[in-house]
Amino acid sequence: MGRFHHHADGTAHTHDLLPADRTAPDSVDRHHPAGDHSGYETGRLRVDVLARIFGENDRAADTNRELFRSAGVKVVNLMSSPGAGKTALLRETLLRLQTVARIGVIEGDIETALDADRLAGLGAPIALVNTARGFGGECHLDATMVRSALARLPLDELDLLIVENVGNLVCPAEFDIGQDVRAMVFSVTEGEEKPLKYPVMFRAVDLVVVNKIDLLPYLDFKMDCFYVNLRNVNPDVAVIELSVKTGEGLDRWCQWLTTILT
Numbered sequence: 001m002g003r004f005h006h007h008a009d010g011t012a013h014t015h016d017l018l019p020a021d022r023t024a025p026d027s028v029d030r031h032h033p034a035g036d037h038s039g040y041e042t043g044r045l046r047v048d049v050l051a052r053i054f055g056e057n058d059r060a061a062d063t064n065r066e067l068f069r070s071a072g073v074k075v076v077n078l079m080s081s082p083g084a085g086k087t088a089l090l091r092e093t094l095l096r097l098q099t100v101a102r103i104g105v106i107e108g109d110i111e112t113a114l115d116a117d118r119l120a121g122l123g124a125p126i127a128l129v130n131t132a133r134g135f136g137g138e139c140h141l142d143a144t145m146v147r148s149a150l151a152r153l154p155l156d157e158l159d160l161l162i163v164e165n166v167g168n169l170v171c172p173a174e175f176d177i178g179q180d181v182r183a184m185v186f187s188v189t190e191g192e193e194k195p196l197k198y199p200v201m202f203r204a205v206d207l208v209v210v211n212k213i214d215l216l217p218y219l220d221f222k223m224d225c226f227y228v229n230l231r232n233v234n235p236d237v238a239v240i241e242l243s244v245k246t247g248e249g250l251d252r253w254c255q256w257l258t259t260i261l262t
C-alpha cells in the first residue's frame with residue numbers, strides 16, 4: 001500500500017498511489033528528491049516508486065512540450081509558497097501585456113476558483129485545474145494535470161501560456177510540466193533564509209521574482225543576506241525585485257516575459 005506524504009500542517013497525501021505522471025527537474029536528485037517525501041519508506045521500494053512516478057511524468061512532460069512547440073506557444077511554470085503574489089502578479093501581467101502578446105493561463109489550486117475568478121474578464125483564456133477534482137488533492141501540478149487543461153485553451157492562438165502552480169515551496173519544483181522556463185515569486189515576508197531551507201525550488205528556477213518590496217520598511221528582511229543565500233544554491237539565477245502593489249519593477253518582469261517570446 002501507499003506511503004503517506006506528510007505535510008507540516010498534519011495533513012497527508014498518498015503521493016505514490018496516484019496514477020498521474022510526475023518528474024523532477026534535471027537539477028533534482030531523483031533518488032533523493034529533497035521534497036517533503038519523508039513519509040516514504042526508505043530503501044529500494046522508495047527508490048523504485050519515485051523512479052516510476054518521475055519517469056511517467058517525464059514522458060507526459062515531453063508530450064506537453066511537443067504540443068507547445070507545434071502550437072508555437074512558450075510556457076512559464078510560475079511557482080511560489082502560498083500567498084507570495086502569483087495571482088496578483090498575473091493580474092498585472094495580463095493588464096500590461098495583453099496588447100503585446102496573446103496570453104493564456106492555467107490556474108492551479110487544490111480547491112476553489114477564487115484565483116481563476118480574479119483573472120477572469122481581462123481578455124485571457126483561463127483554464128482552472130483543481131487538484132481535488134480527480135487528482136487526489138495534490139500539492140502541485142504535474143504534466144498530466146496540465147495536459148488535462150490544454151483542451152480548454154485555444155493553444156494555437158496563444159503566444160504565451162503562464163501556469164500558476166499550486167502554492168507550495170517544495171513539491172511543484174520536482175515536476176516537469178513541459179515548460180520552457182520556470183519562475184518563482186518570493187515574498188520578502190518569507191525571510192532571507194528560505195533559499196537555504198528550500199533549495200530544490202530556488203535551484204530549479206530560471207528567475208526569482210522578489211515581491212512585496214513595498215513592505216521592506218516594516219520588516220527585518222536583510223536583502224544582502226538573501227542574495228548570499230540565493231547565490232549559494234543557484235549562482236546564476238536571474239532576479240527581479242518588484243512590488244505588485246506599487247507597480248515598482250513590473251516593467252522589468254514584463255520585459256523578461258517578452259524576451260521568452262523571441
Ligand SMILES: Nc1nc2c(ncn2[C@@H]2O[C@H](COP(=O)(O)OP(=O)(O)OP(=O)(O)O)[C@@H](O)[C@H]2O)c(=O)[nH]1
Binds near residue numbers: 080
Ligand atoms: N503589500 C503587498 N502585498 C501584496 C503584493 N503582492 C501581492 N500582495 C498581497 O499578497 C496576498 C497574496 O497574493 P496572491 O496573489 O493571492 O498570492 P498567490 O501566490 O497567488 O497565493 P496562492 O495562489 O494562494 O498560492 C494578497 O493579499 C495580495 O494582495 C505586494 O507587492 N505588496
Ligand SMILES: [Mg+2]
Binds near residue numbers: 086088115164
Ligand atoms: Mg494564487
